[in-house]
Amino acid sequence: MKVDTMRKIDRYAGIPLCFVLSVWFSLWQLIFRPAKKAAKNVLFLELSEMGSAIIADPALRYVKEQPGAQVFFAIFKKNVGSLHLLNTIPEKNLFTFREDNLFTLVWDTLRFMVWCRRNDIDTVIDMEMFSRVSALLSRVTGAVNLIGFVAYHSEGLYRGNFLTRPVVYNAHQHIAKNFMALSHTAMMQEEQLPFCKSLIRDEDIVLAQAPRDEQAIARIHATLQSLSPDYQPGQRVVLINPNASDLLPQRRWPAEHFQAVIENLLARYDDILIVITGAPGEFAGAEALKNAVDHPRCVNSAGKFAFKELVPLYFVADMMLTNDSGPGHFSAVTPLRTFVIFGPETPALYSSLGNSTALYLGLACSPCVSAANHRKTDCVDNRCVKDLLPAQALAAIHPHLDRIAAQ
Numbered sequence: 001m002k003v004d005t006m007r008k009i010d011r012y013a014g015i016p017l018c019f020v021l022s023v024w025f026s027l028w029q030l031i032f033r034p035a036k037k038a039a040k041n042v043l044f045l046e047l048s049e050m051g052s053a054i055i056a057d058p059a060l061r062y063v064k065e066q067p068g069a070q071v072f073f074a075i076f077k078k079n080v081g082s083l084h085l086l087n088t089i090p091e092k093n094l095f096t097f098r099e100d101n102l103f104t105l106v107w108d109t110l111r112f113m114v115w116c117r118r119n120d121i122d123t124v125i126d127m128e129m130f131s132r133v134s135a136l137l138s139r140v141t142g143a144v145n146l147i148g149f150v151a152y153h154s155e156g157l158y159r160g161n162f163l164t165r166p167v168v169y170n171a172h173q174h175i176a177k178n179f180m181a182l183s184h185t186a187m188m189q190e191e192q193l194p195f196c197k198s199l200i201r202d203e204d205i206v207l208a209q210a211p212r213d214e215q216a217i218a219r220i221h222a223t224l225q226s227l228s229p230d231y232q233p234g235q236r237v238v239l240i241n242p243n244a245s246d247l248l249p250q251r252r253w254p255a256e257h258f259q260a261v262i263e264n265l266l267a268r269y270d271d272i273l274i275v276i277t278g279a280p281g282e283f284a285g286a287e288a289l290k291n292a293v294d295h296p297r298c299v300n301s302a303g304k305f306a307f308k309e310l311v312p313l314y315f316v317a318d319m320m321l322t323n324d325s326g327p328g329h330f331s332a333v334t335p336l337r338t339f340v341i342f343g344p345e346t347p348a349l350y351s352s353l354g355n356s357t358a359l360y361l362g363l364a365c366s367p368c369v370s371a372a373n374h375r376k377t378d379c380v381d382n383r384c385v386k387d388l389l390p391a392q393a394l395a396a397i398h399p400h401l402d403r404i405a406a407q
Helices: 003-031 050-055 057-064 077-084 102-118 132-139 175-187 214-227 255-268 280-293 307-316 326-333 390-406
Strands: 041-045 070-076 094-097 123-126 145-150 165-168 236-241 272-276 298-300 319-323 337-342 356-360
Touching: 003 132, 041 057, 041 132, 050 057, 050 077, 050 175, 050 326, 057 070, 057 175, 070 077, 077 094, 077 307, 077 326, 094 102, 123 132, 123 175, 132 145, 145 175, 165 175, 214 272, 214 298, 214 307, 236 255, 236 307, 236 326, 236 390, 255 272, 255 280, 255 390, 272 280, 280 298, 307 326, 319 326, 319 390, 326 337, 326 356, 337 390, 356 390
Parallel strands: 041 070, 041 123, 070 094, 123 145, 145 165, 236 272, 236 319, 272 298, 319 337, 337 356
Antiparallel strands: none
């Protein structure tokens, strides 16, 4: 399904369904009061953002480390690969929804209801802030404990009144700390108003690291040699990710800016290989950028690496320049140095948890998307990224590559 179609379904079907189910369950619980139950089988719901599934990993591990707790996860099928980068969730504890069309989504919802009851899900943590679908899904699980974000007295979209432990969303803290607040709330014994009154430190959201797989790395070297016959293992590799999710195309840095950076790096360093990355559907854009550069040490790898090969690719590479998108978060499970371009969103809330530098102008209008506006903007002239010039990006990148060359 297209993103706009999913948004329309979420709004025009989600609002009345949230209202009807809120009334129904309120009446039901007046008659049949559910018994209180400690959190043991905890389901995380995060459907649409692959990067968020990585940022949430410290929160998943926090619950997993509690005595007697099991962790489950539900996500759109196209995004499940992000959970395999660290394998925090066992395969048998994963449920995937197909988002091809409305009919498969409804059918998978029915399957999901059965799956939740088979696994005796007693607690649901809804990590979404903009989706009514996730709110509805959390309600139909049959779980006793329902945890998620609420606006309290701030503006926010209507998602029903399903939550048994509503958590205030803190727009002044990194989203990883907000996710951790959900996990703390699920596992605590006391009631609070509002949740969550825990101190969450920076060291509490340190991301786990993926293991280094030498066989997988050897396959990466072979693929790079197929793309650039002169490539040799040990040669410096710079990754360029010019892509960004269709959920927020305003995050894309102009292709001509990427071209200028690539041409500068190729002229300055005679030993580096530039590898333009992307999914199979992003091949054409990556190919256009490669052709514009027109240099033998600049290759297009879009569609050449499977998702599971990203981690070994990041171990091979020396740095990556990327839009604010999934790769900036996927690479955080490795030591790779990344430079991430921000504009419509702020790095204060969404920066990578890895070895990363945010490139951000911070215009008066930035960030223009947030939890308060349902992560949607009318901007058609993304000056917040356009006006970030190649020279500014290079001023951050050069010291890193110069330092590597000097070693």
